[in-house]
Amino acid sequence: MQMSRNEIIEKLKDIIVSADPGLEERASSVTEDTRIMQDLGLSSIGMLYIAIAIEEVFAIRFDNVGISDFETVRSIVDYIEKKL
Amino acid sequence: MEEIRPPKNYIVYDFVRVTASPGLIVLRPKLVYENEAAERFVKHGMKGGVLLISNHSGFFDPVHLMLSIWRRRHHFVCIKDFFEGNGFKRWLFTQFHCIPIDRDNFSMGSLRRITDELKAGKLVSMFPEGHVVNEGDLAPFKSGMVLMALQGNCPILPVYIKPREHFWSRLRVAVGEPVDLKALYGPRPSLKEIDEAAKSLRDKENLLSTIF
Numbered sequence: 001m002q003m004s005r006n007e008i009i010e011k012l013k014d015i016i017v018s019a020d021p022g023l024e025e026r027a028s029s030v031t032e033d034t035r036i037m038q039d040l041g042l043s044s045i046g047m048l049y050i051a052i053a054i055e056e057v058f059a060i061r062f063d064n065v066g067i068s069d070f071e072t073v074r075s076i077v078d079y080i081e082k083k084l
Numbered sequence: 085m086e087e088i089r090p091p092k093n094y095i096v097y098d099f100v101r102v103t104a105s106p107g108l109i110v111l112r113p114k115l116v117y118e119n120e121a122a123e124r125f126v127k128h129g130m131k132g133g134v135l136l137i138s139n140h141s142g143f144f145d146p147v148h149l150m151l152s153i154w155r156r157r158h159h160f161v162c163i164k165d166f167f168e169g170n171g172f173k174r175w176l177f178t179q180f181h182c183i184p185i186d187r188d189n190f191s192m193g194s195l196r197r198i199t200d201e202l203k204a205g206k207l208v209s210m211f212p213e214g215h216v217v218n219e220g221d222l223a224p225f226k227s228g229m230v231l232m233a234l235q236g237n238c239p240i241l242p243v244y245i246k247p248r249e250h251f252w253s254r255l256r257v258a259v260g261e262p263v264d265l266k267a268l269y270g271p272r273p274s275l276k277e278i279d280e281a282a283k284s285l286r287d288k289e290n291l292l293s294t295i296f
């Protein structure tokens with residue numbers, strides 16, 4: 001499956017909103033530089049939730065990586081791109 | 085985090101279970117059930133994947149759980165520190181099919197291992213307080229267990245181990261009715277609902293602590 005980085009970010013925004021509808025406003029302004037925990041205020045459980053959703057939406061499988069290793073949206077997009 | 089593969093068999097685990105089983109005669113806990121559904125669930129073999137959660141008031145709680153639910157093999161979720169080095173401790177925890185987790189940086193490998201065991205119809209046991217709490221109220225529950233049960237497509241069985249007043253007094257354990265999170269929250273609850281579920285499971289544990 002080929003996807004541009006922008007398409008990946010758009011899908012990530014949908015995932016963030018489905019995890020927490022209260023984050024809709026912040027999710028709409030997500031860029032590659034957005035820090036997931038600090039800027040979006042997601043907890044480690046929130047990160048885990050998003051990682052599970054990413055596996056389902058993008059049909060990829062995370063390796064044995066720590067969820068806190070993904071500091072910014074860019075790091076997630078890079079990983080997804082590598083796996084697609 | 086380093087991925088630790090479980091052994092392909094339960095030879096060591098079952099050897100210890102069988103040789104230690106006479107101990108059940110003197111150490112067998114008194115089980116108290118929340119209701120008939122809880123009793124039926126446990127007495128009819130707890131078939132399929134189950135995520136058992138318990139309070140954690142002492143170092144021997146895993147042994148207490150094994151004595152309480154002794155018909156099934158427990159796969160305990162425990163901190164990665166127990167697997168450090170290459171010594172006996174690491175060997176023992178590996179042979180007992182314990183699942184290491186990193187509390188500071190939870191890995192997808194740990195989640196996959198837990199959900200794979202649950203999907204394979206096994207019993208995974210954990211202490212959602214995350215550490216030993218031997219005084220006062222239960223600590224807040226980590227909501228990761230809710231995600232694990234949802235991903236593992238299994239019920240959560242809440243269990244409360246009553247701290248002993250004297251070391252010679254008989255151990256008492258309360259077993260709650262299994263909770264089917266998918267029936268309560270659907271297959272994909274929001275993060276808020278996941279936190280609510282963790283809080284309600286803690287409330288349930290508090291309730292279990294009063295039924296002795």
